Amino acid sequence: xxxxxxxxxxxxxxxxxxxxxxxxxxxMAYVFLLLWLYPSIAHAPGIKRLLQTLxxxxxxxxxVTAGLGNPLAYLTSEFYGMLYLWILxxxxxxxxxRLLAQGPNRGSAGPWLAGPVSRTRWVLSQGLVFMIGLFLTxxxxxxxxxxxxxxxxxxxxxxxxxxxxLNGMGxxxxxxxxxxxxxxxxxxxxxxxxxGVGASIIILEYVLSFASGLAPRLAWMRHLSIFSLYRPDAIxxxxxxxxWPALFLILVAGILWGGAVWLFQRRDxxx
Amino acid sequence: xxxxxxxxxxxxxxHGIHGLNFTVAEGEAFGFVxxxxxxxxxxxxxxxxxxxxxxxxxSIAGHHCWDxxxxxxxxxxxxxxxVILPENLTGHQLLQDIRGLHGVHDRSRLDRxxxxxxxxxxxxxxxMSKGTRQKLAIITALLHDPAVLILDEPTSGLDPLMQxxxxxxxxxxxxxxxxxxxxxxxFSEIERICDRVAILRQGAIVALEPIAHLRxxxxxxxxxxxxxxxTEGTLGNLRVLEQRGLVLTVAVQGDYxxxxxxxxxxxxxxxxxRLQDLETLFQRLYAEEVNSL
Numbered sequence: 286x287x288x289x290x291x292x293x294x295x296x297x298x299x300x301x302x303x304x305x306x307x308x309x310x311x312x313m314a315y316v317f318l319l320l321w322l323y324p325s326i327a328h329a330p331g332i333k334r335l336l337q338t339l340x341x342x343x344x345x346x347x348x349v350t351a352g353l354g355n356p357l358a359y360l361t362s363e364f365y366g367m368l369y370l371w372i373l374x375x376x377x378x379x380x381x382x383r384l385l386a387q388g389p390n391r392g393s394a395g396p397w398l399a400g401p402v403s404r405t406r407w408v409l410s411q412g413l414v415f416m417i418g419l420f421l422t423x424x425x426x427x428x429x430x431x432x433x434x435x436x437x438x439x440x441x442x443x444x445x446x447x448x449x450x451l452n453g454m455g456x457x458x459x460x461x462x463x464x465x466x467x468x469x470x471x472x473x474x475x476x477x478x479x480x481g482v483g484a485s486i487i488i489l490e491y492v493l494s495f496a497s498g499l500a501p502r503l504a505w506m507r508h509l510s511i512f513s514l515y516r517p518d519a520i521x522x523x524x525x526x527x528x529w530p531a532l533f534l535i536l537v538a539g540i541l542w543g544g545a546v547w548l549f550q551r552r553d554x555x556x
Numbered sequence: 557x558x559x560x561x562x563x564x565x566x567x568x569x570x571h572g573i574h575g576l577n578f579t580v581a582e583g584e585a586f587g588f589v590x591x592x593x594x595x596x597x598x599x600x601x602x603x604x605x606x607x608x609x610x611x612x613x614x615s616i617a618g619h620h621c622w623d624x625x626x627x628x629x630x631x632x633x634x635x636x637x638x639v640i641l642p643e644n645l646t647g648h649q650l651l652q653d654i655r656g657l658h659g660v661h662d663r664s665r666l667d668r669x670x671x672x673x674x675x676x677x678x679x680x681x682x683x684m685s686k687g688t689r690q691k692l693a694i695i696t697a698l699l700h701d702p703a704v705l706i707l708d709e710p711t712s713g714l715d716p717l718m719q720x721x722x723x724x725x726x727x728x729x730x731x732x733x734x735x736x737x738x739x740x741x742x743f744s745e746i747e748r749i750c751d752r753v754a755i756l757r758q759g760a761i762v763a764l765e766p767i768a769h770l771r772x773x774x775x776x777x778x779x780x781x782x783x784x785x786x787t788e789g790t791l792g793n794l795r796v797l798e799q800r801g802l803v804l805t806v807a808v809q810g811d812y813x814x815x816x817x818x819x820x821x822x823x824x825x826x827x828x829x830r831l832q833d834l835e836t837l838f839q840r841l842y843a844e845e846v847n848s849l
Contacts (some may be wrong), residue, residue, distance in 0.1 A: 393641060402629065
């Protein structure tokens with residue numbers, strides 16, 4: 286790795302590390318809290334009957350289809366289907382805008398961009414910093430599950446492959462969403478606008494995915510949402526083949542990040 | 557070293573720069589003067605490859621400023637018109653990062669600059685005053701010992717002592733053969749550093765002159781205080797620019813004999829000499845071009 290790239294990664298990481306630590310440990314704390322609550326929920330009398338009385342659409346929309354039979358299935362509905370997505374959605378929008386848009390638009394990246402740094406190297410190095418941060422956040426979540434289970438559900442065994450798939454697919458999904466934000470950050474010369482438009486697009490995508498599970502006549506909406514490629518309940522029940530969606534997500538992420546580089550190369554910078 | 561060929565950048569508002577042509581030789585200090593909004597910063601952003609010209613092109617040492625911007629940045633030290641630095645860093649961290657980017661291993665030059673500018677790099681940038689940030693920006697531009705310096709209003713916010721230090725350093729860099737492109741709206745700064753100067757007005761160059769030529773055109777101004785008002789005809793051919801009570805401001809260019817001959821006939825109580833500043837000289841020489849825009 287060239288010295289300038291190493292320096293750019295160090296510069297980006299310095300501004301991003303606090304976000305990674307707070308979101309990573311925040312997500313970890315949620316996992317611990319949920320698994321601490323798990324025995325009282327899973328073994329509560331009448332919980333199965335309660336679930337059976339709920340409308341099928343609500344169960345589908347909230348992702349409880351995997352049931353509460355084991356901690357991972359429980360986490361898909363209580364964490365991976367909702368909290369995990371919201372935490373990483375905010376993390377992605379805030380993180381990518383901070384790394385890619387704020388510096389060039391507000392001028393504080395002037396000292397770096399006036400250095401021997403091509404614009405391509407700038408976007409890719411900051412993108413790499415984001416990916417490292419996303420990976421570490423996901424890693425903390427992944428490690429927190431067996432750790433919490435060792436404390437509160439030691440008799441339960443965890444399927445390592447399933448756990449890695451859940452988090453690996455999450456990582457790919459958010460690489461794509463980060464690409465959308467990167468594209469906006471590279472194109473707009475106002476980081477607040479990039480933040481607003483980016484957050485709106487991601488929330489719309491999420492809402493489309495959520496709404497598609499509410500009624501059969503809304504099922505078509507899932508085809509408009511990238512979130513439909515990440516189905517934690519289907520992964521846990523073994524109903525989703527992940528290779529094609531994974532390849533598709535990698536391809537789309539590559540295209541979006543490539544587009545961000547292309548746009549950033551062409552815009553005027555007021556530095 | 558620096559060349560602009562029909563360099564134009566037109567904004568939606570209609571403002572910008574229009575067909576600028578100039579060259580700056582290697583080792584030359586070139587001044588770029590003009591009022592606010594004349595297009596100085598836009599020109600500099602085009603030279604730095606931050607803005608894509610709508611027409612024409614600029615190059616530095618044969619490298620196209622837009623296409624080879626990172627190559628340009630390798631050899632250029634740049635101070636922007638508005639210094640904005642990352643607030644989450646200390647001065648020391650910023651300087652370390654800049655050294656890392658430019659691959660500067662020897663820190664002796666950095667240490668010398670920090671000492672000369674009397675900077676405390678341990679301070680958080682967030683807590684630095686405008687002047688201290690400016691000093692830090694100057695050091696970041698100079699620490700990799702660049703062959704070309706592109707400076708946009710570099711002394712903005714500096715106290716007079718630090719302005720003097722900056723000018724001394726510019727003289728030293730100039731003597732070491734560095735090329736300097738200095739933009740300013742302060743004529744005295746340009747006058748003290750540059751070999752040639754271009755005046756920019758509403759995006760166009762209205763004059764481009766060697767400073768030495770301007771100095772030859774420069775008039776000496778005398779404030780002559782008299783004990784009584786001169787009678788008609790006693791002032792002869794003197795060029796009186798202004799009269800404030802018993803004080804006359806007389807402009808003299810070359811012909812001192814006539815000036816002192818006339819002065820000998822007048823009741824002079826006090827005489828003070830000063831040089832006409834370049835700004836006034838420009839107004840005198842290029843009034844037509846400037847006013848026609």
